[in-house]
Amino acid sequence: xxGVTQTPKFQVLKTGQSMTLQCAQDxxxxxxxxxxxxxxxGLRLIHYSVGAGITDQGEVPNGYNVSRSTTEDxxxxxxxxxxxxxxxYFCASSPGRSxxxxxxxxxxxxxxxxxx
Amino acid sequence: AQSVSxxxxxxxxxxAASLELGCNYSYGGTVNLFWYVQYxxxxxxxxxxxxxxxxLVKGIKGFEAEFIKSKFSFNLRKPSVQWSxxxxxxxxxxxxxxxxxTFGRGTSLIVHP
Numbered sequence: 497x498x499g500v501t502q503t504p505k506f507q508v509l510k511t512g513q514s515m516t517l518q519c520a521q522d523x524x525x526x527x528x529x530x531x532x533x534x535x536x537x538g539l540r541l542i543h544y545s546v547g548a549g550i551t552d553q554g555e556v557p558n559g560y561n562v563s564r565s566t567t568e569d570x571x572x573x574x575x576x577x578x579x580x581x582x583x584x585y586f587c588a589s590s591p592g593r594s595x596x597x598x599x600x601x602x603x604x605x606x607x608x609x610x611x612x
Numbered sequence: 613a614q615s616v617s618x619x620x621x622x623x624x625x626x627x628a629a630s631l632e633l634g635c636n637y638s639y640g641g642t643v644n645l646f647w648y649v650q651y652x653x654x655x656x657x658x659x660x661x662x663x664x665x666x667x668l669v670k671g672i673k674g675f676e677a678e679f680i681k682s683k684f685s686f687n688l689r690k691p692s693v694q695w696s697x698x699x700x701x702x703x704x705x706x707x708x709x710x711x712x713x714t715f716g717r718g719t720s721l722i723v724h725p
Contacts (some may be wrong), residue, residue, distance in 0.1 A: 529712050536621070538702060538717035539656075554712075586655065590712075600646055601713055603656040 498522050502587050502604035509577040509611045517572040517607050519587030527590045528570040529601070532556065532583040539586065545570055577611045584608050616705050618716035625693050626724050633688040633719050635703030642708030645686040647677055650700045650718075659701075662686065673697070695725045 503518045521528065529544035531554075541554030545564040559581060561573040570589075574581060588601040619634040637643060645662040660671025667679040677688045686703060700720050704713035 527712060531715070536717060538616075538618075539704075539715040541712065541714070544712050600658045600661050603648075605655045 500587055500589050500602050500604035502585075502607050504607060505605065507607060507609050509574070509609065511577060511579060511611060513577050515574050515577065517574075517585055517587075517609070519570045519572065519604060520568050521570075521587075521589040521602070522568065523589060523591075523602070524567060525589035525591050525602075526567070527601075528564065529554070529588045530560070530562065530570070530572045531586045531588065532581075533586060533606075534583050542572065542585075574609075579611045582609060582611045616703055616714050616716040618701075618703050618719050620719045621717065622720045622722075624722045624724070627695055628692050629723075631688070631690040631693050631697075631721070633701055633703075633721075635686045635688065635716060636684050637686070637703075637705040637714075638684065639705065639707060640684075644706045644708060644713075645677070645679055646704040646706075646713060647671065647675070647686075647688050648702045648704060648715075650702065652699070656702065659688070693721075693723050695723050697721060698723045 500521045526547050530542040531539040533539050540556045542560050543562040545551045548564050548567050551562050564570050585607045587604040590601040615638045617636045647659040648656040649659050650656050659675050660669050662669045662679050670676045675690050679686050700718045702718045703716040706713040
């Protein structure tokens with residue numbers, strides 16, 4: 497199993513450009529989520545999904561869109577990039593309600609995004 | 613909304629010193645508790661977790677944590693740190709039945725050889 501795979505690993509955007517950060521998991525996990533990590537701020541939840549076709553906002557959703565058309569994929573879209581979105585983005589997945597055994601969230605390797 | 617507080621933002625230790633990192637959360641119901649570690653340039657890895665049972669939890673690499681419900685705390689400990697423990701440490705909490713954790717701001721640990 498590859499676990500949680502994020503692409504790209506690095507990206508530089510110009511202000512106003514749009515792009516999609518990809519996230520895929522091969523563990524058949526129900527729950528997927530996107531976090532951004534900024535110095536001194538820890539990880540803040542952007543959006544999450546509790547299953548295919550279901551998404552919800554986290555703590556810092558503005559400027560981002562998500563969709564969950566399949567169990568495996570959970571892309572994060574930046575609609576019009578701004579310098580404030582310069583950050584490291586992590587995707588995570590966890591089994592969720594369908595699994596009776598408690599477990600933790602598994603994280604991807606991260607995408608370092610710079611908006612100039 | 614629940615929040616997670618890590619009181620030590622930067623910790624500097626010498627090898628063989630003991631470590632304790634504080635974590636407190638605000639949610640009063642059933643919680644799941646985690647400590648993650650992030651080595652320089654890498655993604656987050658789970659150190660240990662608590663869901664129920666023995667409040668003293670042992671994790672990887674000699675780390676342990678104690679859940680004290682009355683204090684809403686889940687402090688991380690290691691009796692003797694190594695240079696290779698230099699990393700950022702994150703406490704995370706999710707509500708019982710939820711698997712979307714809320715993270716603290718992290719503690720940067722530097723261990724001098």
